[in-house]
Amino acid sequence: MMEYKYERHRADKYRKEQVLPVLLAAAKHFAYVEFSLRDFISAKLGISRGGVDSAYGSWSEAMRALRIALRAQGIELAARSTKRISDDELFIEMERIWNELGQRPSRHEWEKSGSKYSFQPYKTRFGGWTKACLRFIEWRMGKPVVIEFQEIVKTPQKIVPTESLPRGPSDRLRLRVLARDGFRCVLCGHSPAIERGVVLHLDHIVPYSKGGRTTFDNLRTLCAACNQGRGNIEELAKGV
Numbered sequence: 001m002m003e004y005k006y007e008r009h010r011a012d013k014y015r016k017e018q019v020l021p022v023l024l025a026a027a028k029h030f031a032y033v034e035f036s037l038r039d040f041i042s043a044k045l046g047i048s049r050g051g052v053d054s055a056y057g058s059w060s061e062a063m064r065a066l067r068i069a070l071r072a073q074g075i076e077l078a079a080r081s082t083k084r085i086s087d088d089e090l091f092i093e094m095e096r097i098w099n100e101l102g103q104r105p106s107r108h109e110w111e112k113s114g115s116k117y118s119f120q121p122y123k124t125r126f127g128g129w130t131k132a133c134l135r136f137i138e139w140r141m142g143k144p145v146v147i148e149f150q151e152i153v154k155t156p157q158k159i160v161p162t163e164s165l166p167r168g169p170s171d172r173l174r175l176r177v178l179a180r181d182g183f184r185c186v187l188c189g190h191s192p193a194i195e196r197g198v199v200l201h202l203d204h205i206v207p208y209s210k211g212g213r214t215t216f217d218n219l220r221t222l223c224a225a226c227n228q229g230r231g232n233i234e235e236l237a238k239g240v
């Protein structure tokens with residue numbers, strides 16, 4: 001017990017050179033919007049209130065030092081009430097990183113990527129990293145990724161694709177299937193994140209019209225081109 005208390009006490013003594021990098025990391029974590037001491041503590045970046053005080057004497061002094069250090073990098077800490085990064089700004093940055101990597105960035109890859117924003121604003125804005133990826137894909141497509149149902153309409157030979165808009169439980173299902181498939185077509189690998197004009201659907205592997213179910217295992221991500229190709233092959237196979 002004594003030793004623990006001693007270590008804790010020691011750990012609370014920091015020098016400015018040790019605290020400043022953590023404050024800079026915090027600024028990035030909060031997407032360069034002003035943050036309070038309470039925000040800083042809740043971000044759990046490894047330095048306590050006592051640590052900050054031991055280096056700077058007070059929180060306001062620490063913030064002053066942070067602003068000076070940021071200004072040297074050409075960054076101004078935005079006022080919390082006025083500045084909010086727009087969805088577009090978040091997506092444009094995601095587009096840049098996604099294209100640089102050539103695939104969906106994992107959280108870990110995102111943090112290493114040197115992105116303007118940490119993944120924190122994505123997480124809080126969209127309710128999670130994977131959801132943020134889905135919103136980004138839909139932003140690029142200009143419409144939602146839908147689960148496609150192939151139903152026999154009018155003439156029995158004619159298979160007409162119909163679409164279901166995401167709603168309720170299917171929203172979670174879409175997310176899981178897309179995440180599993182890396183937000184790209186499982187046949188050709190094309191993704192709206194990389195190429196404009198690519199449209200993704202969720203396709204039933206065993207067709208819905210043949211009793212295939214709308215489940216995680218029976219859905220896959222296809223681009224519109226591959227989806228159409230598949231439809232044609234199936235019609236040829238049937239000798240229509």
Ligand SMILES: [Zn+2]
Nearest residue numbers: 185188223226
């Ligand atoms: Zn494809």
